[in-house]
Amino acid sequence: MDRESELFKEAYRTFKICNACRYCEGFCDVFPSMQKLLEFDPSKMKQLASVCHDCRECYYACQYIPPHEYAINVPKVMGQIRNITYKPNTSSFIQKFFTFFSLKLVTIIIIPVLFMTIGWLTHSSDFFLSISFDQGSFYYFMDHRTMLTLFIPITLLVILMIIYRINVFSKIGHSALSGENKQSSMNALWDGIILKNLRGNGSGCKFPGDKNSKIRHYSHHLLAGGFILCFISTSIGTIYHYVFNWFAPYSILSLPVFFGILGGLGIVMGSLSLLWQKRQQDMLPVDASHDRSSSHFTLLLLLVALSGLMLLLFRDTFLLATLLYWHLGLVASFFLAIPYEKMMHVFFRVQSLKGR
Amino acid sequence: MPIDDKYDVIVVGGGNAGLNAAITVADAGAKVLLLEVAPKNQRGGNSRHVRNFRCSHDAPLGVLPESYNHDQFRQDIIQVTEGNTDLNLLDLLVTSSSDCYLWLEKLGVRFQKALSGTLQLNKSNAFYLGGGTALLNTLYAVAETKGIEIIYEAKIKDIVIKNKSFESIILNENESDLSIEASSLILASGGFQANKEWLEDIWGAKAKNFIVRGSSYDRGEILKIMMSSDADVVGDEDQCHAIAVDARSPEYDGGIVTRIDCITHGIVINKHGERFYDEGEDIWPKRYAIWGRLIAMQEDQIAYAIIDSKMLNQFVPTVLDPIVGNTIEEVANQISVDSERLNQTLHNFNASISKTHYDHSKLDGCSTENIVPIKSNWARKIDTPPYYAYPLKPGITFTYMGLKVDSQARVQFNGKASENIFAAGEIMAGNILGRGYVAGIGMTIGTVFGRLAGQHAYG
Numbered sequence: 175m176d177r178e179s180e181l182f183k184e185a186y187r188t189f190k191i192c193n194a195c196r197y198c199e200g201f202c203d204v205f206p207s208m209q210k211l212l213e214f215d216p217s218k219m220k221q222l223a224s225v226c227h228d229c230r231e232c233y234y235a236c237q238y239i240p241p242h243e244y245a246i247n248v249p250k251v252m253g254q255i256r257n258i259t260y261k262p263n264t265s266s267f268i269q270k271f272f273t274f275f276s277l278k279l280v281t282i283i284i285i286p287v288l289f290m291t292i293g294w295l296t297h298s299s300d301f302f303l304s305i306s307f308d309q310g311s312f313y314y315f316m317d318h319r320t321m322l323t324l325f326i327p328i329t330l331l332v333i334l335m336i337i338y339r340i341n342v343f344s345k346i347g348h349s350a351l352s353g354e355n356k357q358s359s360m361n362a363l364w365d366g367i368i369l370k371n372l373r374g375n376g377s378g379c380k381f382p383g384d385k386n387s388k389i390r391h392y393s394h395h396l397l398a399g400g401f402i403l404c405f406i407s408t409s410i411g412t413i414y415h416y417v418f419n420w421f422a423p424y425s426i427l428s429l430p431v432f433f434g435i436l437g438g439l440g441i442v443m444g445s446l447s448l449l450w451q452k453r454q455q456d457m458l459p460v461d462a463s464h465d466r467s468s469s470h471f472t473l474l475l476l477l478v479a480l481s482g483l484m485l486l487l488f489r490d491t492f493l494l495a496t497l498l499y500w501h502l503g504l505v506a507s508f509f510l511a512i513p514y515e516k517m518m519h520v521f522f523r524v525q526s527l528k529g530r
Numbered sequence: 531m532p533i534d535d536k537y538d539v540i541v542v543g544g545g546n547a548g549l550n551a552a553i554t555v556a557d558a559g560a561k562v563l564l565l566e567v568a569p570k571n572q573r574g575g576n577s578r579h580v581r582n583f584r585c586s587h588d589a590p591l592g593v594l595p596e597s598y599n600h601d602q603f604r605q606d607i608i609q610v611t612e613g614n615t616d617l618n619l620l621d622l623l624v625t626s627s628s629d630c631y632l633w634l635e636k637l638g639v640r641f642q643k644a645l646s647g648t649l650q651l652n653k654s655n656a657f658y659l660g661g662g663t664a665l666l667n668t669l670y671a672v673a674e675t676k677g678i679e680i681i682y683e684a685k686i687k688d689i690v691i692k693n694k695s696f697e698s699i700i701l702n703e704n705e706s707d708l709s710i711e712a713s714s715l716i717l718a719s720g721g722f723q724a725n726k727e728w729l730e731d732i733w734g735a736k737a738k739n740f741i742v743r744g745s746s747y748d749r750g751e752i753l754k755i756m757m758s759s760d761a762d763v764v765g766d767e768d769q770c771h772a773i774a775v776d777a778r779s780p781e782y783d784g785g786i787v788t789r790i791d792c793i794t795h796g797i798v799i800n801k802h803g804e805r806f807y808d809e810g811e812d813i814w815p816k817r818y819a820i821w822g823r824l825i826a827m828q829e830d831q832i833a834y835a836i837i838d839s840k841m842l843n844q845f846v847p848t849v850l851d852p853i854v855g856n857t858i859e860e861v862a863n864q865i866s867v868d869s870e871r872l873n874q875t876l877h878n879f880n881a882s883i884s885k886t887h888y889d890h891s892k893l894d895g896c897s898t899e900n901i902v903p904i905k906s907n908w909a910r911k912i913d914t915p916p917y918y919a920y921p922l923k924p925g926i927t928f929t930y931m932g933l934k935v936d937s938q939a940r941v942q943f944n945g946k947a948s949e950n951i952f953a954a955g956e957i958m959a960g961n962i963l964g965r966g967y968v969a970g971i972g973m974t975i976g977t978v979f980g981r982l983a984g985q986h987a988y989g
Contacts, residue, residue, distance in 0.1 A: 194787035194849045197581055197661030200642030209646065212843065234667060235660025237578050237785050241571060244780075375640055375659055384667050 178258060182216045185251050189219070191244055198232040202371040203530045204252075205232075220343075223255035224519070224526035227371040229379035233459035253461030259343065260467065260518050277514065278470050281507035282477065289503030293495055302492040311423040312485075315495045316502070318415075324502075328509050335513035340521045362527035366520075369394065371527075383456040393447035397472075400440020400479065407433035423489065434482065441479035445472045471516040478504045533681065533703070533710065537563045539987050540699055540712040542686065542752055544568075545575035546662070547955025547976030548718035549669040553637065554984025555716070556676040563710065564673065565684035565701070567719070568747045573666065573682060575720045576744035576928060576956065576972070579785035580662035581645070582655040583973035586628045591656075593641045594631070598654040600624050606654075606968055610819075614964020616764075622937055623962060626978040631656055633981070638668050647791075647846045648969075650815050655970040661786075662973075686752065689715070691759045694943035696951045714950040714987035717941070718980060721929035721956040722750020723770060724782060729926075732767045739831035741775050741925045746782035753932060753957055761951075762934040762942035765960025771967040772822025774798075775925030777832060778850050790920045791845040793821060794890070794908050796837035797879055798922070800828040803862070803871035805879070810907035813893060819967035822924040833922040834865055836876070838914045844890065852918035861917045880911045928972060930960040939983040952983035 189208050192198065199205045204226045211218050230249045238244040275284070294301050297315055305314045365371070369391055372379050378388035411430040414420040424431050452469055481501035488497055511517070537560075541552045544566030556562045566573050586603040587594055603624045607615055635641070640659035644652035651657075658665040673680065685702040696715040701708045722728050724746045729737035742748075757763060779788035794814050797805050798821075807824050811817055825833045837852075855861035858876055862869035882898035888910045889896070898909045933941050933953040940947035955976035962975055 190847065191787055191849050193847045195661075195785070196645045196647070196846075197658075197664075197786070199645050200657075200659045206646070212847070231660060231664075235664035237661065237663045238787075242783060375642075377640070384671075 179216075181251070181254055181258070182214070182219055185219050185223075185255060186214050188246055188248060188251050189222075191238060191246055192248065195238075197237075198235060198248075201231045201235075201375060202227070202229065203365075203527070204248075204371070207530050220255055220259050221526045221529055223252045224259065224522040225371060225530060226252040226256070227369060227379075227523075228253060229372050229374045230459045231374045231380055234380055234384040239458075247459060249459040250461045253464035256519070256522075257461060257464040257467060259522060260516055261514065277511065281474055281511050282470075282504075285507040285510070286500050286503030289506065290496065290499040293499035297495060301495045303495075304490065304492045305494055306490070311489060312494060312498045313422070315498055318421075321502075325506070325509075328506055332509050332512055336518075336521065339513050339518060340525065343522055344525055359524075359528060362524050362530075365527050366524045380456075380459075381451060382454040389447065390451060393444045393451065395444070396440050397444025397448065397475065400437040400442075400444055401475070403433045403437030403440060404479070404482075405437075407431070407437055426486075431486065435486065438479040438483045438486075441475055442483065445476035445479070448472050449476070468516040471511065474504070474508055474511060478508050533563070533679070533701075533708065534561075535708075535710055537561050537679075537710065537712040539563075539714045539716060540565065540710065541716045541718060542699075543575065543718035543720060543955065543957075544573050544670070544680065544682075545577040545718060545720060545955060545976065546580070546665065546669070546973055547957075547980035548716070549666070549673055550977050550980030551716045551718055551952070551954055551984040551987070552673055552678050553669065553676060554981045555714075555988045556673070556678050558984070558988050560988040562676075562678045563712070564678055564680045565686060565699075566680060566682050567684055567686075568682065568745065570682045572745065572747070573670070574662070574745075575748055577662045577666055577976070579744050579783075580658070580665070580970075580973050581786065582651065582657040582970045583630065583977060584627065584654055584968065584970035585631050585656050585974065586624050587631070588628075591628070591631055592635065593643050594653060594656055596653050603627070603654070607962065607971070610816075610966030610968050611962075611964045612966065614966075616961050618937060619935070619961050622982075623974060623978050626982070627974050630974070630977045630981070634665075634977070637672050639665055640668075648815075650813070651969055686755075689752070689755050689759065691951070694946065694948045694951070696948070714952065716980075716983045716987055717752055717756065717933065717951070717953045717957055718955045718976070718983075719752040719957055720745070720748040720750075721770070721932070721959070722753055723748055723926045723929045725749040725751075728754075733826070736826055736831055739923055740772075740826070741777075741779050741784065741788065741923050742782045743773075743775060743779075743784055743788060743925045743927050744782075748928070748956070750929070756933055756941070760943060761948075762945065763931060764934040764958070765931040765964060767929075767931045769930040769960065769963070769965050770822075771819060771927040771930075771963075771972070772826065772924050773818050773927065774821035774825055774833070774835075774922040776848060776850055777921035777923040779923075779925070784925070787849045788925055789818070789846075790835055790848060790922055791818075792835050792837055792841065792920065793818075795841040795844055796835055796912055797875070797905070798833050798835050799867065799872065799875060800833050801830055801867060803867045803869075803875050805875060805903060806833075808903045808906050810897070810905045810909060812907075815969060821922075822926060825922055826924040831924055834867065835920045835922060836861070836872075836912060837918050838912045839916055839918070840910070840914050842918060848920065852920050854916050854918050856915050856917075858917055861919050865919050865921060876912055879905075879909075880913060883909045883911055885909070928956045928959065930963050930965070932957045932960045934958070935961055935979070938986045939979045940986070950987070952987055954979035954983045 232248045236246055238246040377386040381387040407430045481504050485497040485501045539555045539560045539562050541548045541564045552562050552564045586600050588597050588599055642657050642659040687702050688700040690697040698709045698711045724742050775788040793809050853864045859869040862872045882901040885896045893907050896909050898905045935953050935958045936947050939952045941951040941953050959975050
C-alpha cells in the first residue's frame with residue numbers, strides 16, 4: 175500500500191506539471207482529460223492511466239524528462255498505475271496464490287503439464303496411438319461431455335470474475351473525469367477498436383525510440399483480429415454441433431477450421447511481432463513490470479495459437495493426444511489468467527474512454 | 531565522430547535557428563558542421579521550451595484558421611516595440627514567415643491547434659505538436675539524414691576573423707585546440723540570458739534574483755567573441771523578454787510551467803505590501819511580457835500576486851500550490867509582508883471598487899476609482915477567504931542585444947556587411963525587437979533568419 179500511495183503521489187506531481195504545460199494536448203485524449211483532474215484522486219488517476227495507450231509521444235516531446243530536475247516520465251507512471259489496476263486487490267486468495275507461484279509459471283507450465291499428466295494417466299495404454307478421423311479423432315481422448323464439464327465451469331467463473339472486476343473499476347470511473355460530456359458507449363468502443371489513442375496524431379506511435387511507426391498498431395490489430403477469428407471459429411463449431419449435428423473433427427476446408435487457421439496465424443504473427451518489439455524498444459519510457467506482465471500475456475496467447483495450429487497439423491499422428499492436452503491446458507490457463515492480467519485492458523480501456 | 535578540418539559551412543548553435551540554417555544550406559549541397567554547446571540530452575537551447583511561432587497568412591493555413599495578414603503582424607510588432615524595430619527587416623520577417631509553415635511541415639514538423647487557454651493566439655500562432663522539444667527532435671533527425679555532422683558539447687574558444695571575413699573556428703577538443711576552416715559561418719548561438727555575471731554587469735545585484743526560464747547554456751560566449759572582433763551590435767543591453775514566474779521555480783530551465791497567470795485576477799504587491807502597477811491594463815497576452823521588468827524594479831526583485839477563493843480555478847493551474855491563509859494576516863505572515871500594511875492595501879483596493887460588471891473574457895472596464903495605481907479592468911473585491919498568494923520573481927527568457935544584420939542575415943562591421951558571416955535567432959533578435967515582446971516572435975525570427983542565412987551562406 176505504501177508503494178502504491180507513493181506512486182499516486184508521483185503521478186499527481188507529474189500531472190500538475192503536465193497541466194501547467196499542456197504541450198502534449200494534441201497527442202491523445204489523456205491530456206485534455208487530465209486538465210479536468212483538479213484534485214488528488216487515485217481512482218480517477220487509474221481511469222486516466224487506462225485512457226493512455228502507451229504511444230510514448232509525450233515522453234520524447236517532453237522538456238522535463240531526466241536529466242531535468244522535474245524528471246517527468248508520463249508513459250512510465252501510466253504503465254505503473256495500469257499494472258496496479260490489472261492486478262486484483264491484494265487480499266484475494268487467487269492473488270496470493272499467483273504471487274506465491276508466479277502467474278507465469280502456473281499458466282505456461284503447471285496447468286498445461288497438469289492437463290497432459292491427467293491425459294496420460296487416463297489413457298496410459300494408448301496415449302501415443304494415432305487415431306483416424308472416423309474413430310472420433312480427439313474425442314477419443316476426451317469426449318465432448320468431459321470437455322464441457324471442464325470448460326463450462328471455468329468459463330462461467332471467468333465471466334463472473336470479469337464482470338466483478340469491471341464493476342469495481344467502473345465504480346471508480348463512474349464519476350468520470352468529465353461528468354458533463356460523457357462519451358457514448360459506442361464512441362468509446364469505436365475509439366478503443368481503432369486504437370485512436372495509439373495513433374500519435376496519425377503517424378503511429380513511437381518505436382523503437384523517437385521514431386513514429388505503425389508496427390505496434392498493426393501487430394496489435396493482427397493479434398486482436400486473430401483472436402476474434404478464433405472466437406468466430408469456435409462459435410461456428412458450436413452451431414454445427416448443436417444445430418446441424420455436424421460433429422468435430424471438421425475437414426480442413428470447413429468454416430471452423432478455415433477461421434481457426436486464419437485466426438491462429440494472426441495471433442502467432444501479431445504476438446511474435448509484439449514480443450520482438452519489446453526486445454527492440456527503448457526502455458526509458460517503459461515500466462518494466464508492466465512490460466513483463468504484458469509480455470507474459472502475449473506469450474500465453476502465442477502458445478495457445480501455436481499449440482492449436484500444431485494440433486491441427488499433427489492430428490493424424492501419434493502426437494494427437496499430447497498436443498490435445500497441451501492445447502487444452504493452455505486454453506484453460508488463458509481463460510483463468512484473463513481476469514488477473516493485461517487482458518483486462520480491453521474492458522478497462524473502453525470503460526475509461528467513456529469517461530474521457 | 532571524426533572531424534574534418536574543412537567544411538563549406540559551420541553553424542554555431544543547434545537550436546531552431548541553427549537547424550533551419552544547417553538544413554537549408556545542406557539542401558544546397560554544402561558540407562555542413564553543426565556545433566552545439568549542450569550535451570545531446572539538453573540540446574537546442576531555448577527551442578527546447580518553446581511552443582509556437584508567429585506566422586502571417588492571408589487564408590486558412592494548416593491548423594491556422596481565418597487569416598492573420600501582413601499588416602496585422604507588422605502592426606503588432608510596431609506596437610509592442612514602440613517603433614524600436616528595423617522596418618525593412620520587419621517586412622522581410624513578416625513576408626517570409628508565411629513560407630515557414632509549409633517548409634517545416636515538409637520537413638516532418640507536426641502542428642496542433644492552439645492549446646487550451648491560448649485561444650487568443652489561434653489565428654496568429656502555429657503550435658508545434660508536443661512543443662519545442664518535439665520540433666527539435668524532428669529537425670535533428672532531418673539534419674542527420676542530410677549528412678550534417680553534429681558535435682555536441684562543442685567548446686568554441688575563438689573565431690578567427692580577418693578583414694570582416696571568417697577564416698576558421700578554434701575548437702577545444704580533449705584539452706587541445708583544433709582549428710576548423712569553412713567558407714562561411716552562421717551564428718545561431720542564442721542570447722546571453724544564462725550568463726549571470728554578464729547580467730550583473732548590466733543590472734547590478736538585481737540580476738542575482740532573476741530566474742532563467744530557458745537553457746543554462748545560453749551564455750553569450752559567441753556574442754562576446756564577435757563584440758571583441760568589432761562586429762556591429764544592435765539593441766540595448768538591458769532589453770529582454772522577461773515575465774513574472776513563480777519565485778520557487780528552478781534557477782534554470784523551468785520553461786513554460788513556471789509562469790503565473792493570475793495577475794489580472796487579483797492584485798500584485800511588493801515586499802512592503804504595496805501595489806505598484808495597473809494589473810488590469812490590457813488583456814493578459816498583451817501584458818504578460820511587461821511584468822518581468824516591473825518586478826525586477828521592486829526591492830529584492832520579489833512580488834506577490836494575491837487572489838481570493840473566487841478566482842482560484844480561473845487561470846492556468848500552477849505547478850506549485852499557492853500560499854494559503856484564512857485571513858489576510860495569515861497570508862502576510864507566511865510571505866513576511868507587514869500584515870497591517872497589506873490589510874490597508876487590500877482595504878483601499880476593495881473600497882475603490884463600485885462597479886460590479888466583472889467579466890474576465892473581455893476588457894470589462896470594471897476599474898478602481900481614486901486609487902494609485904489604478905486597476906483598469908477586472909477590479910473585483912478580494913474578500914472571500916481563503917486567500918492565496920503566489921510569490922513572483924522576474925523570469926528572463928532571452929536578451930535582445932545582439933549582432934546587427936542586413937536583409938541577407940549578414941553580420942555587419944562598421945556598417946559594412948561581412949561576405950561570409952551570418953547570424954540568426956536570438957543572437958540577432960534585437961534587430962526586430964528593440965523592446966517588448968509578442969508570443970512566438972522569437973521562433974519566427976529564428977526560422978526566417980536561419981533559412982535566410984542558409985540561402986546566402988553557400989554557392
